[in-house]
Amino acid sequence: MSEPRTGTGATSARADNEQVPDPVFEIRDIEAGYGRAALVLRGLSVTVTAGSVVCLVGPNGAGKSTVLKVASGLLAPRSGSVLLKGADVTGLGTRALLAKGIAHVLQGHSVFREMTVEENVRLGAYTVGDAELVEQRCARVREVFPVVGERWDATAGLLSGGQQKQVELARAMMLDPAVVLLDEPSMGLDPKTTTALFDQIARMRELGTAVLLVEQNARRALEMADVGCVLDLGRVHISGPAADLLADPALGRLYLGAAPNASAASGAPDAATAPGPRPPADDEPPTNTAPDDGSRP
Numbered sequence: 001m002s003e004p005r006t007g008t009g010a011t012s013a014r015a016d017n018e019q020v021p022d023p024v025f026e027i028r029d030i031e032a033g034y035g036r037a038a039l040v041l042r043g044l045s046v047t048v049t050a051g052s053v054v055c056l057v058g059p060n061g062a063g064k065s066t067v068l069k070v071a072s073g074l075l076a077p078r079s080g081s082v083l084l085k086g087a088d089v090t091g092l093g094t095r096a097l098l099a100k101g102i103a104h105v106l107q108g109h110s111v112f113r114e115m116t117v118e119e120n121v122r123l124g125a126y127t128v129g130d131a132e133l134v135e136q137r138c139a140r141v142r143e144v145f146p147v148v149g150e151r152w153d154a155t156a157g158l159l160s161g162g163q164q165k166q167v168e169l170a171r172a173m174m175l176d177p178a179v180v181l182l183d184e185p186s187m188g189l190d191p192k193t194t195t196a197l198f199d200q201i202a203r204m205r206e207l208g209t210a211v212l213l214v215e216q217n218a219r220r221a222l223e224m225a226d227v228g229c230v231l232d233l234g235r236v237h238i239s240g241p242a243a244d245l246l247a248d249p250a251l252g253r254l255y256l257g258a259a260p261n262a263s264a265a266s267g268a269p270d271a272a273t274a275p276g277p278r279p280p281a282d283d284e285p286p287t288n289t290a291p292d293d294g295s296r297p
């Protein structure tokens with residue numbers, strides 16, 4: 001990481017004076033599924049504290065994206081609860097949860113291609129009535145996401161995939177959310193762009209934002225995250241400090257795919273979470289090789 005981890009999150013004092021992180025966002029004992037099909041989540045619990053990144057990893061179909069859908073109100077759980085800053089927000093819809101400070105950046109790209117970067121970013125603050133506050137937030141996201149500042153007047157559709165993802169993150173930050181849910185933000189990005197993106201997620205953490213992240217690049221994401229949760233069969237199978245998960249060889253073999261060196265060298269998605277039957281070989285080109293330095297029109 002290029003930035004020091006200064007955002008260790010809010011804390012509260014316990015009776016024994018030990019400082020423990022305040023949970024900003026909690027999912028407790030969630031059961032959820034689609035229609036009449038079998039449950040996807042079977043009693044799943046996750047906690048995210050302010051200024052921390054929690055990364056969900058696990059095999060394809062384990063339910064990682066479904067967790068984010070429940071968290072943002074896209075999918076109502078059948079049982080269990082969702083708590084934001086201690087308040088029960090279970091069953092509220094996406095609009096209400098967004099207003100309360102839960103922003104969901106979906107898989108793939110969602111910029112409005114014909115609009116400028118500025119117009120896309122300002123859309124994120126459409127419910128903020130205070131014009132001065134909006135300008136302050138524009139200034140902040142332009143500083144946090146350099147491409148957004150550099151390409152402010154550019155048509156968003158002309159940006160590379162990595163640049164567009166930065167615009168999406170900036171748009172999400174315009175509401176100053178307590179929690180940002182990120183669904184596979186590095187999908188389709190080359191290793192260098194992925195590293196830059198993870199640096200910016202780390203910056204969001206430093207600003208105090210709680211981040212719940214789903215990633216195919218499980219090892220690289222865990223290197224940046226504070227906490228890792230391995231999902232299997234609709235539950236959190238193992239959770240703990242991300243560094244501990246990375247250091248566990250058995251866990252690595254079962255859930256994280258290729259060894260660290262091989263993963264870093266190839267930039268390939270990790271085997272256990274990659275779509276398709278195998279990760280790409282070292283000599284296969286990445287899906288997006290566009291430079292992410294703002295040099296493109």
Ligand SMILES: Nc1ncnc2c1ncn2[C@@H]1O[C@H](COP(=O)(O)OP(=O)(O)OP(=O)(O)O)[C@@H](O)[C@H]1O
Nearest residue numbers: 034037040058059060061062063064065066067273
């Ligand atoms: N809209 C939907 N309707 C019906 N079933 C769905 C829907 N979305 C997901 N599922 C099913 O729910 C299960 C979990 O899917 P989910 O996308 O949450 O897994 P995931 O861990 O994010 O997988 P991946 O790593 O492949 O993205 C899968 O069996 C999937 O087929």
